[in-house]
Amino acid sequence: MAENGTNGTNGQGYVGTRTIRPDGVDKVTGRARFGADFNLPGQLIGKVLRSPHAHARIVSIDTSKAEALPGVKAVITRDDFADQSSEFIPAGEMMMNYKDVVRNVMAREKALYEGHAVAAVAATSTVIARRALKLIDVKYEVLPHVIDVVEAMKPGAPLLHDDLFTAGVEPKPDKPSNIAKRIEINLGDIEAGFKKADVVVEREFKTAPVHQGYIEPHAALASVSEDGSAELWCCTQGHFIVRAHCARLLGLDIAKIRVTASEIGGGFGGKTVVYLEPLALALSKKAKRPVKMVMSREEVFKASGPTSGATVKVKMGATKDGKFVAGFAELKYQAGAFQGSPVQPGVFCAYAPYDMENVKVIGYDVVSNRPKVAAYRAPGAPISEFAVESVVDEIAKKLGIDGIQLRMMNAAREGTKAAYGPKFGPLGLEETLNSIKKTEHWNTPLRKWQGRGVASGFWFNIGGETCASLTINEDGTVSLMAGTPDIGGLRAALTNVAADELGIPYDKVRPIIGDTGSLGFTFLTGGSRSAFSGSMAIVEAAKQIRTELCSRACKLWEAKPDQVEFKDGAVRPLGALAEKVKPMTIADFAKVAGKTGGPIGGYGRINAQGAGPSLGTHLVDLEVDPETGRVTILRYTVAQDAGKALHPAYVEGQFQGGAVQGIGWALNEEYIYGDDGKLQNAGFLDYRMPVASDVPMIDAILVEVANPKHPYGVRGVGETPIVPPLGAIANAMEQATGIRFTELPMSPPKVLKALKEKAANGKS
């Protein structure tokens, strides 16, 4: 049989068009149900008691008074969770250790950060739950704490774990440390490289912890039955991962927990791990009633993982012609209370946009008394690439070569060997640089106190296990079920693909995100993988359907396989057969599905491979107010390689959203700790994220250098956009003020201080 290709040749061409998202109406009317929007009859409200100390031994927990309070139906502590042996599992971004997971979910020997969960209650009302928390008597032995990564690395720093020995160093240490791991990559000969350099720039940078800042706090509703089976509703980027963690932590068979992913109000990596879910399940099991738990904004900041703060040293060498000949970096990243910062990808990505012969990058994963770090959009990469892009800019200025030209000369392309080993396939970095160069933005003159900065960025992207099904309903409409939660337009993209693959109108396909009982294991939405992998699974499912329909047609028409083909939504007779029978559409088959063998469907169950990196270049104009230190972003352009944009508007949305997160990270966001180790700005007023009046329109240029390993050429796009802004803005600041800022955020007080120092130095 002649089988159509999988490049949209079947259909009307929805892929690449701006269709209305199928889940849109519910979202603009308030009907869509997010994590906290679901309720069960008889539910209890769960609340968490959290450590007020940054570091303390938990001597005893007395819950008797709380348990006795009328209305309290269950209280849980560390005693309600079996200890876990040391075993590393891939979790969101980093490898996590279950021994650490169980301790992060509920503190055991020690409270390791202010906000660390110590106990939880379920009661008939929020008021009673809060009262019950106050009745839990915890005796703490307060210990000295340490927050800053450099401080935590010093010998004699307060130790968080006496069983943590630095991995990756020889000889193996016999004393515990806060340094969990040292890693290193080497390419070529770094010393020889620096000898070839005509210009060498060395700088040290510091970034503060920042939070993903999703507007929706964590929420979960659990209902455990008498036979131990459980239903869980939660907002998560990965309900199959939630199921796996909860099954492990509660000692349940995986099949016994059914997790439904609610609509999710933002994640950016922060909702790839569990916080409330195991607590809600444990409480529900004890109380024998459903338990609903929702974090307050303060809890989100204090008890859910932000990303690392870091100290980064970069030293780069280039010839006078602009060729990068040596790149060194040393990254020190905070992991929070348990090991597992994203220093590894930080190390790999630091020089990834460039073709360099000699690279050496060292990374340290360091624990400190703040919440365990969780993934945040291209984890680790924004920090290391900020540092490198800043130094690249300095080299450009020293050599008198413009930033685009210099990057172009050194751009990684197909065949370039990455510092972390393999050679790249086709890459779109040069295309993004060219796109920026051609913009009116790049060529617009600037005034005093204004500056322009450019920076590029890299992120690998991943594939992974993904399941999706397509079912033909009796009237010929199609039900699409995907296993990856939709965090920003995925259903629209997948529906475009399904409609094209089956040759049917877009509005005849209805997509849903299936619960864990409905599909095979699907890895979480993250790593810029959901459109990439999801569309691959849909292509597979559609192929199965087309094959099945052709097979049934052959039987109905008594024809041979080469006499039929599937095209434009129907099986069509070829040649002489066309005079005897008419084509049968999907709807025609649907009518007789039962009579011709049963319901028709396809089920893609894959481990998607072949993800291609997405490269981006950002251009920013800004203006500094010398009296207040306030920075205004005047203009912003993003050019990024999407491979193929299944739905251009949602791809642009990723570019714009990531850029604005980067703007916040660069200019204002940071965790501010007091000397007592407590977070001082645990709210949106003082953890100041960009609002609409802080940013201009963000021009999004879609570059498409097809990824040959994907049927449509798709590259993941979600994460790369947050990588270039930090460097681009720092570079623009240098042009505007003459000052190289090496500490983020470049908030008004810092800018003002630097301006005053510069003026004072100028006078002396």
Added chain:
Amino acid sequence: MAKHHIETVVNGDAVEFLCETEETLLDVLRDTLNLTGSKEGCASGDCGACSVTLDGRLVCSCLVLGCEVAGRRIETIEGLAKGEKLHPLQQKFLEHAALQCGICTPGFLVASKALLERSPDPSEHEIRFWLAGNLCRCTGYDKIVSAVKDAAATLRKG
């Protein structure tokens, strides 16, 4: 202390409810009246996800007490569409892809409607500053601004 008995009008319908003194209007809307379209992002009036109008005035419902609204008129996201007909703002948000996760969308729609009722032809500057009380973490605001401008144009045409 006994609960308060409150009678009010929500989206044109007369409603009555009981609430504790410390319950906010947002709590009442979500937990008592089952109108979960308004969202809690911060409970401190900083994110605007709970935006409603009270007697036509844009407010954060997390900063209003349930027992304050007796005899007043509340409009929430659930009242924006008229039957099956979406408000032009809702339609334009969809057309412009002005939402990604959608959690902030109800707040933005209520706030945008309040803007357009006062200023039918707002500039980009005016839109951005009016909406500065609504946080969005996904979109970077670009497509939201475009959608509001386009909806304003549609509404002006009548």
Added chain:
Amino acid sequence: MARVVLIGNLAQLTGGVAEFTISAASVKQLFDRLTELHPEIGPHLQEGVAVAIDGQIYQDTLLQPIEPDSEVFILPQIAGG
């Protein structure tokens, strides 16, 4: 014979040897052979590594074929956020 390079800290489990020439037709065979040579690396190959074969990165693909003259890198796994 495929040329195999260990990236990052993996070489510490092979006594510092980072490069190998190994005859293996699949990722699984490669892992088995490496483990025969250096048993300490075995558990680390089970979980948490990615394999780049001639430039293409694969994660969790025991059955992925390796050509006789492939260039293979074994790296720590990558995820995302």
